[in-house]
Amino acid sequence: MDSMSKRYAVNKFFTYIVLIVMAVIMLVPFVWMILTALKTNQEAISVNPFYILPHNGWHWSNFATVWKSYNFITLYKNTILFILFRVICACLTATMAGYAFGRLEFPGKKLMFSLVLIQMMIPSQIFIIPQYLMVSKLHLLNTTAGLVFPGLVTAFGTYLLKTSYQGLPKDLEEAAAIDGCNIGQTFLFIMLPLTRSAMISLGIFTALFAFKDLMWPMIVCSSAETTSLSAGLAKMQGQYGNDYPAMMASAVLAIVPMIVIYIIFQKQFVEGIATSGGKL
Amino acid sequence: MGKKKMTPSQKRQAIWGWLFITPTMLGLIILNFYPAVNTVYQAFCKTGDFGKGNVFVGFKNFQSVLTSGETWQSLWNTVKYAIIEVPLGIVIALVLAVLLQKKLAGKTIFRTLFFLPMVCAPAAVAMVWKWLYNQQFGLLNNLLNTDIAWISDPDIAWISVGIIGVWSIIGYNMVLFIAGLQEIPKDYYEAAEIDGASGLNQFFNITVPLLSPTTFFIVQTRIIGALTVFDLMFMVMDKTNLALNKTQSIVYLFYTYAFTNSNRGYGAAIVVVLVVFIMIVTFILQKLEKKLVFYN
Incomplete structure (x- = not known):
């Protein structure tokens, strides 16, 4: 050798x-x-x-014991709905705004986009007290709508999609205009499908963020019947912290679904995080 | 606004543009900008009792927050947590990312494994670590034959929590580093190979400078992430924990005042102090970026 x-x-x-x-x-x-x-x-x-x-x-x-005694079916259901609505809202609003910021010219665009950038720089803790008070005033405490509330729109997603739309070839709109598409049709049928990977990134990012979030679900959904898995675990630990096998079984049940999804869609997860590089 | 008439095409774009951004902009104003202003306002108020409105009290909340030893201790705890999590999490992740660049069998398995904590709820992760750290029955003390109070000794607890933070974040940093490494042109390494540069030499003279934009991005996001740490602290440190004072982060303190004790004015003042602190850190980082980061 x-x-x-x-x-x-x-x-x-x-x-x-x-x-x-x-x-x-x-x-x-x-x-x-x-x-x-x-x-x-x-x-x-x-x-x-x-x-x-x-x-x-x-x-x-x-x-099986913790599944029944801690009502995991409800926790799963709450978490799935929570994630689903957050992802739908984020993708829907961010793709529209991202398209407008990335491809259209309109008065006030620069100012509005700077608001998006500013939001991304402000630590989110400063929003929480008033957000909680709003949810409380709207009588949405202990509801899925309350859980979803702060995630109805996303500055980070808007920024991500804007970058994605900007990267598309210039002549797409012209070709669409020749075919007689108006701006709405161009967006929906031509541009939107081309940003698929950015949308998947945003979806994964949003889903993970919602799944992992602890403080917001604890604040707005204090009852075990309405809260998410993360906050549910916190509640269990507070009440039955000394039954170690039960605690660990609960922890396993809480993380296994996401791990399975991650292993199946590994490539999308890793790429999604790498390209979005968002703060989790 | 100029008085110039818009062409029909410009007009269409203006209408569609505003139509498309309206949901997001309305959302940001109602859900973020108004709350930010409102939090600052509340920081100047005494939280009213049930049903009664807030009473303006000027700088009173800030005065109590800034003269309270608890606030400064929590800020210091947060900084200490960051001092563990940020450098260790980044250095280990960088080493792993570089190693995983090589041609190896089982590369994907390692990558999948290191990234695993990223898809786990921090609440679950913290529960497991709390159990590992258990003084009497925990795996660590029984395996190492020690009797360390990992999370209730004030001198040790901050390190123990920091280790959980490092363990949780390595995979995330690593994935970002791998993406950054792939952008470095291979010919640099080939040229260095011909000149006979050693692997370590290549790492410090090619990888480190060319990777600096990625590194800077990670440093920045992680510092801000570490300064707002909450989940791990909350799950690991019980209210009755003797080391709580010397470990709890500033966001934990905020949560306790704003939501457990429902003293929102005081909580708002804490969060304003935190935001100012983060703004200062961000500003310093921006200045450093110009000096330290190498852009091609």
Whole structure:
């Protein structure tokens, strides 16, 4: 073996060592969550001896128990509706505004777009108290509409779609005009389908953001029947924090659907995050 | 507005343009700009009791917020959290991204795995880590044969929470770095290879400068993200935790006052202080960008 290929082999060896060590660090919390979820509470809090694996059989029934006692069906339903409406609203309003900012000329455009940019720079915590008071005045506390409320429009999505529309070839509108399309038709049938990947990015970003958000659902949906998975977990921990297998089983149930979706649509997830680069 | 008459085409564009931006602009004004102004106004008010309106009290809230040790302690806690999360999260992610550029078997599996925490609810992640950190029954103490109060010792808890932050964010930073690395032309490396530059040499002389726009973007978003951390803190640090004072972030403090204690005026003042703080940090970062970032 000459020195070059030897150096290459050593290099590769160390690369794998680093990657594997990191992979183990990333995996340990997940593995421990699942193992704990399959134990009895007695096993989970046994120290001497300390059990890594479940000792008296694997208690898959823990999942069924928390499924029923914490009403996961409702939590899933709330979260799905929450995500669905947020994604629809964000995509709908942002694609329209993005098209106007990216392809049309109209008076006041610069000023309006600077408002979009300013919104993106302001930390969102400053909006929360008045948003909560509005939801409360509209009698939307503990409703899906209340959950969706701050996400009806999106400055970040508008910016993302604007960039996408700007990148499309110049002569598209002219060709459409020759075919007799008005601006609305040009947008709907010609331009909009071409920004598909940006829309998917925005959709994934919006869905993840809604799924992960904790403070807003806790504030507007304090009851267990109306809240989202994240806020539901916070509630469970507050009430039954010492039943460790139940807590871990709940955590597994809360994250598994999104993990499955992520593994199926991996490419879109990674590209969506990389291209949008939004703040999560 | 000019008095010049618009051509029919300009007129059409103006109508459609405004039609298309109206939902978004109305939304931004009602949901964001009005609330921002209203929060500032509330910061000058004493929150009225049930049904009664707010009472204007001038700078009183700011006075109490800025003279309270709790506020400064929380700000300092937040900065400490950022000092752990931002550099560690970025350096580890950069190393992983560079390693994953090589031709390796199982590359996609590693990438999928490192990104996994990004698709998990922080609430769930924090629950698991809290359980790992459990002093009596936790995996860490039992595996390492230690008796460390990971999250209730005030001297340690901020580091423990920071580690959760790093673990959660590595994959996100890594994906952005991978995208940035792919933009660097391959010929730079080929030329360096011919000149006999070592891998480390190439990393510091080609990768680091050419990647600096990506790095800067990540640094900026992560600093702001870390300064507004809430979920992890809230889930890991109970109200009864002895280390709470020395660990809670400024947004946690805001949440406690504005929503747990319903003292909205005081909460609003905290959030205004936070925003001013973030504005200053952003301003400094913008100045640094011109000096440190290399744009082709």
